[in-house]
Amino acid sequence: MSRPYRLQRPIGPYQTNHPEDVFAVKKNLYMNGYYRPAEGESPTAIGQNLVNSVHHYQYANGLKTDGMLFPGGETERSLSDEDEIAYTHRCRTCGAPHGGVFHPHYCADCLGKPK
Numbered sequence: 001m002s003r004p005y006r007l008q009r010p011i012g013p014y015q016t017n018h019p020e021d022v023f024a025v026k027k028n029l030y031m032n033g034y035y036r037p038a039e040g041e042s043p044t045a046i047g048q049n050l051v052n053s054v055h056h057y058q059y060a061n062g063l064k065t066d067g068m069l070f071p072g073g074e075t076e077r078s079l080s081d082e083d084e085i086a087y088t089h090r091c092r093t094c095g096a097p098h099g100g101v102f103h104p105h106y107c108a109d110c111l112g113k114p115k
Helices: 019-031 048-060 074-082
Strands: none
Touching: 019 048, 019 074, 048 074
């Protein structure tokens, strides 16, 4: 069962950015022409390149240009309206939603933990 991915935590500078959230936002911004990964950039880490892309997306869409995304916030809703951010899977260990980035059955927090 798939549904649009929803952010688990806020994304932006000085936030505790969840890797699955960062990957999902980068993927969505890339698919919509607002983000290009820099050489050697981690797909799950936030950097100035992503912050600038979020600013550009927000400005282009008449949103508050703060470089931040909040769960249920206007930028996340706008991205979801344009295109699904990613698909949600449920972790078989903890039940948390995730984008299937690291593993289709386990979230990044549970992957590799002893069962």
